[in-house]
Amino acid sequence: MLQSLLSPDFFNAILRATTPILFAALASSVASKSGITNMALEGIMLFSALFGVIFSAMTGNFAAGLLLTMAAGGAIGLLLAFFVLNLKTDEILAAIAINLMATGGTVLLMLAVSGDRGSSTSIANVSAPKVVIPLIDQIPFVGQILSGQNLMTYLSILAVVVMHLFLYKTPLGLKIRAVGENKNAAESVGISSRKIQYIALMISGVLASMGGFFLSGGYMNMFTKDMSAGKGYIALAASAMGGDTPIGGFLVSLLFGAAQALANMMQLTDIPHELIQMVPYLTTLVGLGVYSYAGLKKRQKLAGK
Amino acid sequence: MKRKVLAMLLASAMVLSMTACGGKDNTNADTQTPAAEDSTEAPDADAAEDSTEPAASGSGETYRAALLLNGNLGDKSFYDSANEGLTRLQEELGKDVFDFKVEQMGGTTADEPKWEPTLLDYCDSGEYDVIIMGTWQMADPLAKAADQYPDQKFMFFDEQFMFEENGNPTNIYNILYKQNEVSYLIGAAAAMMTTDETIANIDPATKKIGFLGGMDNAVINDFLKGYEQGAKDIDPEIEVQVSWVGDFVNSTTGKDLALAQYQNGVDVGFNVAGNAGLGQIEAAADMNLYAFGVDSDQASLLPDYAKNIPTSALKNVGNSLYRAIKLDLEGKLAYGTTEVLGFAEGGVEIVKDAHYEEMLPENIRTKLDELEQKIIDGEIVVETAIER
Numbered sequence: 001m002l003q004s005l006l007s008p009d010f011f012n013a014i015l016r017a018t019t020p021i022l023f024a025a026l027a028s029s030v031a032s033k034s035g036i037t038n039m040a041l042e043g044i045m046l047f048s049a050l051f052g053v054i055f056s057a058m059t060g061n062f063a064a065g066l067l068l069t070m071a072a073g074g075a076i077g078l079l080l081a082f083f084v085l086n087l088k089t090d091e092i093l094a095a096i097a098i099n100l101m102a103t104g105g106t107v108l109l110m111l112a113v114s115g116d117r118g119s120s121t122s123i124a125n126v127s128a129p130k131v132v133i134p135l136i137d138q139i140p141f142v143g144q145i146l147s148g149q150n151l152m153t154y155l156s157i158l159a160v161v162v163m164h165l166f167l168y169k170t171p172l173g174l175k176i177r178a179v180g181e182n183k184n185a186a187e188s189v190g191i192s193s194r195k196i197q198y199i200a201l202m203i204s205g206v207l208a209s210m211g212g213f214f215l216s217g218g219y220m221n222m223f224t225k226d227m228s229a230g231k232g233y234i235a236l237a238a239s240a241m242g243g244d245t246p247i248g249g250f251l252v253s254l255l256f257g258a259a260q261a262l263a264n265m266m267q268l269t270d271i272p273h274e275l276i277q278m279v280p281y282l283t284t285l286v287g288l289g290v291y292s293y294a295g296l297k298k299r300q301k302l303a304g305k
Numbered sequence: 306m307k308r309k310v311l312a313m314l315l316a317s318a319m320v321l322s323m324t325a326c327g328g329k330d331n332t333n334a335d336t337q338t339p340a341a342e343d344s345t346e347a348p349d350a351d352a353a354e355d356s357t358e359p360a361a362s363g364s365g366e367t368y369r370a371a372l373l374l375n376g377n378l379g380d381k382s383f384y385d386s387a388n389e390g391l392t393r394l395q396e397e398l399g400k401d402v403f404d405f406k407v408e409q410m411g412g413t414t415a416d417e418p419k420w421e422p423t424l425l426d427y428c429d430s431g432e433y434d435v436i437i438m439g440t441w442q443m444a445d446p447l448a449k450a451a452d453q454y455p456d457q458k459f460m461f462f463d464e465q466f467m468f469e470e471n472g473n474p475t476n477i478y479n480i481l482y483k484q485n486e487v488s489y490l491i492g493a494a495a496a497m498m499t500t501d502e503t504i505a506n507i508d509p510a511t512k513k514i515g516f517l518g519g520m521d522n523a524v525i526n527d528f529l530k531g532y533e534q535g536a537k538d539i540d541p542e543i544e545v546q547v548s549w550v551g552d553f554v555n556s557t558t559g560k561d562l563a564l565a566q567y568q569n570g571v572d573v574g575f576n577v578a579g580n581a582g583l584g585q586i587e588a589a590a591d592m593n594l595y596a597f598g599v600d601s602d603q604a605s606l607l608p609d610y611a612k613n614i615p616t617s618a619l620k621n622v623g624n625s626l627y628r629a630i631k632l633d634l635e636g637k638l639a640y641g642t643t644e645v646l647g648f649a650e651g652g653v654e655i656v657k658d659a660h661y662e663e664m665l666p667e668n669i670r671t672k673l674d675e676l677e678q679k680i681i682d683g684e685i686v687v688e689t690a691i692e693r
Contacts, residue, residue: 009568013561020557104413117379119556119583121607219557220587224580229555264561267548268569273521277551 004265008144013264014151015145018257020045022156022237023211025242025249027204032244033167034200035180039095040080042206042232043102043242048073048212050106053125053223054113062126066213073193074202081201099232120216120223127217128152152214155156161206163246176200178295193218207233208232237284241291259283368634370405371433375420375442376412382601382623383439383463390623403630406433421446428454434634437626439463451477458640459631462622463586464524465643465691475641478629481691482620484524485531486680488575490655491597491618492535492672495573496543497669498595498615504666506593507572508540513544515566515574517585519553522638526690528577528599528618534688535676546571550581559584567592575599575618578682589613602656615655615664624651649681 002011031038036231044171051072056065076098083094107117114122127240131226137147179196180188211231216223238256242248263279310606344627372391374384391405408427410420413455424446427436439462447461459477466479488589495514502509518525529547536543546569548562559578563585566574574589576582582599589596589612598604598617607614625646632638646652655661656672662670679685 004565004569007568009564013564017557017561100415107413115379117377118381118580121583121609122417160631213558220560222583222586224554224556226554226580226581227556229552229558260558261561264558264565265546267562268546268565273547273549277549297553 002079004268005262008141010261010265011145012149012252013217013226013261014258015149016255016257017260019150019153019156020211020214020219020231021235021238021256022253023152023159023214024155024208024232025253026159026246027207027211028236028239029242029244029246029249030163030167030176030200030207031204032239033180034176034197035183036091036097036197037236038077038080038201038204038208039092039230039236040076040098041049041099041204041235042228042230043095044076044097044205045212045215045232046102046106046226047076047100048122048209048230049227050110050223051209051217052215053218054109056126056217057123062087062128062217064258065126065217066128066210069209069213070206071221073205073207073212075205077201077203078198080205081198082122084201085197092245094127095139104225104226110223110225118225123222125217125221125223127216127221150214150218152210152218157209157250159210160246160250163207163213167246172196172199187193211235234280234284237288241284243286255283255287256280268271321641322488367401368431369435370403370404370483370630371427371436372407373420373424373427373436373438373443374409374412375411375438375440378407380601381606383620385601386621386623387437387439387462388620388623389601390621390625390627390631393623394627400461403634414689417442421449424450425453428457431457434458434461435630437462439622444645447486448474450680459634460626462522462625463620468641468643473641478633478638478640479643480629480652481643481645482622482625482652483645483687483689484618484620484653485534485687485689486647487528487618487620487655488528488531488577488682489535489538489655489685490586490676491575491616492532492545493539493676494535494615494655494669494673495575495597496539497538497672499543499572500540501666501669504595508570509573511544511570512540513546513566513571515567515571515585516545516547516548517559517563517566517574517576517578517582518549519578519581520551521549523691525577528575530688530690532575538685546626550578550584553579553581555581556584556587560588563588563596564591567594574595583607586610586613590653598656602658604656605658606661611660612664616661619654619656621652623656647680648677 022114024045027041028038048069052065052070057069059065080094080098083089084091110120110189114120115120130148131151131154133147137143167177173289175191175196178191183193215227234256238252239249242252259280263276266276267273343621376384378384378388380598388407391535395405397401405484410416410423426611427433428450433606435458437460441464444464447459448471451459455476457476460476462480465481498504499507499512499514501507514536516529519530533545536545546566550559550562559581562572567588572597574585576585577599585596586607590610595613595615598614603617604611604614629638680687
């Protein structure tokens with residue numbers, strides 16, 4: 001057990017489990033910063049997992065498949081924005097509609113494209129490649145973790161940096177945060193909150209779709225029915241726990257990924273699996289507890305107590 | 306203007322879907338109250354007109370069956386197998402002796418509300434000698450329908466029907482499968498493989514085999530019991546590593562769990578986790594190791610992964626329905642009871658095709674045939690996790 005925990009395999013498992021949650025957590029943070037809770041992440045990821053398979057098979061190229069999937073994910077984000085901003089639907093209800101549509105819609109679409117219902121095994125998709133970084137892969141132990149990950153894993157970490165710079169160092173990022181903070185105040189200085197929220201939800205959709213693409217084109221190499229399996233919701237929690245910031249979301253996603261990987265490894269021991277399956281959720285609870293306790297302390301300090 | 310048109314479209318779509326549901330609900334409500342009186346008359350139910358139990362068999366009328374699937378055809382597993390069995394029977398007997406209809410009710414949570422109304426509609430129509438359905442999700446609707454329509458006959462497969470708790474209805478024939486028997490053979494095969502250095506990429510030094518379960522329920526545990534017993538009978542030193550996904554859809558977690566097993570010295574695994582089990586097959590492919598398939602012939606379904614799937618364990622739903630209806634036509638089917646079908650009755654099997662012969666060396670195959678025969682003869686009694 002201990003030996004397994006100290007092997008590169010374990011750290012690779014952490015990064016694998018973190019990647020889809022991280023993309024979705026970033027997606028959630030940009031939407032939340034603009035003042036909208038994007039609960040449709042789950043559905044967007046599921047749709048994108050299937051789109052990734054279909055588009056990469058159509059183009060025979062993972063990059064083209066990824067770009068088309070990102071476009072489709074962005075389109076679903078815009079659809080959500082249309083429902084919420086133009087038709088004034090409740091954002092949670094619209095998201096639930098998208099999530100439910102994804103469950104049945106992906107099976108319908110898969111059936112139409114391949115004749116399969118359970119998994120997309122008859123579609124010859126192209127997965128994102130693993131990246132071997134020269135020289136670094138020669139370093140013992142660390143090299144086996146830093147190098148040889150799936151391209152999407154590197155992209156997810158790059159996305160953290162990009163999203164941080166975008167939200168905090170660009171005018172558009174400032175506008176997104178301003179709208180999320182106080183819509184009326186932002187409008188009073190001539191910012192169109194609708195336009196900004198449209199943009200934020202589109203970016204959110206694109207990011208979530210990258211996580212979805214990784215599920216079927218890297219993590220697995222096929223689409224299986226309902227394969228998002230709650231990762232979108234876990235990401236919502238990760239983002240909220242990370243204070244809806246990219247860096248915070250990254251750290252919490254990593255924590256969730258580690259908890260999941262640890263739980264997987266612990267199943268090889270004699271500990272009852274019911275207890276082990278609690279580990280990721282227990283981690284969430286403890287994390288939330290620590291987070292809110294720290295928040296409480298901070299507020300008390302500010303209040304001068 | 307545009308917005309109005311769209312709003313109209315959406316509204317009409319919603320109204321349509323609501324009436325669609327509403328229609329079903331109404332029939333449901335209608336049938337529920339007058340059903341008790343109706344059922345004594347049982348309008349044109351063939352089953353009721355004949356005084357003898359086996360419905361239309363004696364009178365020369367067509368025996369009609371309705372197969373209600375809480376899912377769809379094309380699953381390349383249970384439902385297709387059921388359809389295949391009925392089709393085979395129809396081809397054999399002719400359409401005027403045996404006819405059947407398949408109703409695909411859909412398998413998602415969104416479809417779930419219509420299962421019971423559909424079942425009650427079929428009961429109410431009285432046109433079918435027998436209504437066939439399966440899986441645990443249909444157990445409650447069936448109990449209700451069997452109570453309301455005591456003259457309607459039902460067949461129920463792949464889940465135990467609780468006769469005692471539901472007032473011992475005599476109009477249900479319940480089919481279960483001895484998954485522990487077929488799993489025993491898989492366990493034996495895995496144990497022989499993991500110590501056989503002639504098979505590519507096997508490390509004979511580690512005597513570990515893997516098992517990936519979906520949810521910790523009675524049926525999956527029955528698989529596990531047989532698997533462990535089969536492995537230990539070959540070599541008591543074999544260690545079975547068991548991991549549970551926690552559901553049947555999370556294929557990525559399934560893959561991670563299986564990878565952890567393979568990295569820990571497991572050479573051969575067995576997936577009993579629905580779609581999540583596909584993760585184990587992918588993990589086997591990544592590691593160039595092996596995983597046995599379940600419920601459908603996964604080697605032929607997944608040609609890209611066939612070289613990692615020696616064979617698959619099957620429940621032959623089609624065979625069991627074929628057998629049941631034939632018995633019913635002869636008036637010999639024991640309604641009101643549960644039958645558990647194993648190798649002897651053709652209820653379970655492992656895929657033995659050219660691929661299987663290519664994957665497994667002859668000594669293993671001979672041993673498996675021998676073990677199968679011993680199970681049929683009762684020389685080997687496979688333990689079960691299900692109280693019967």
